[in-house]
Amino acid sequence: MKVTISRKAHFNAAHRLYRKDWSFEQNDAIFGKCNNPNFHGHNYELIVSVTGAIDPETGYVMDVKFLSDIIKEDVENQFDHKNLNLDVPEFQDLNPTAENIVVVIWNKIRKRIKPEFELEVVLYETPRNFVTYRGE
Numbered sequence: 001m002k003v004t005i006s007r008k009a010h011f012n013a014a015h016r017l018y019r020k021d022w023s024f025e026q027n028d029a030i031f032g033k034c035n036n037p038n039f040h041g042h043n044y045e046l047i048v049s050v051t052g053a054i055d056p057e058t059g060y061v062m063d064v065k066f067l068s069d070i071i072k073e074d075v076e077n078q079f080d081h082k083n084l085n086l087d088v089p090e091f092q093d094l095n096p097t098a099e100n101i102v103v104v105i106w107n108k109i110r111k112r113i114k115p116e117f118e119l120e121v122v123l124y125e126t127p128r129n130f131v132t133y134r135g136e
């Protein structure tokens with residue numbers, strides 16, 4: 001029997017969607033207003049879900065406090081109130097799209113939890129735009 005526990009989190013960050021090896025015109029054609037050289041920001045919302053067996057001794061799949069601490073250390077402290085393009089090493093050469101951000105976050109959290117747990121991360125870039133990654 002497996003149960004999924006989830007923790008919501010939040011960070012606020014600026015970004016610009018573009019490729020350094022494309023001209024401004026090429027970037028403008030693909031990324032439009034998201035290619036603004038002066039950047040723009042989002043209030044990102046995150047749902048991190050861990051699936052596993054219930055430990056019969058504790059009744060927990062995982063202590064949600066442990067999950068919350070990982071998210072704080074590896075996501076909020078690294079991304080909150082940052083410019084993703086300029087301040088976050090993972091995006092120096094990686095376009096900070098929602099797709100790329102969710103994979104970076106998944107990889108960070110994956111390293112911190114035991115292999116027997118399944119991990120899913122949902123990232124809302126806006127209230128209407130969101131992406132999901134399960135490591136597949």
Ligand SMILES: Nc1nc2c(c(=O)[nH]1)N=C([C@H](O)[C@H](O)COP(=O)(O)OP(=O)(O)OP(=O)(O)O)CN2
Nearest residue numbers: 017033034040042096097098099125126127128129
């Ligand atoms: N596949 C993706 N498409 C887009 C991404 C992305 O990460 N992956 N990102 C963007 C921009 O970051 C953009 O800032 C999104 O904001 P916006 O267009 O304002 O968002 P909404 O769709 O929620 O706003 P509406 O008012 O509903 O248009 C663009 N595309």
Ligand SMILES: [Zn+2]
Nearest residue numbers: 015034040042
């Ligand atoms: Zn954006």
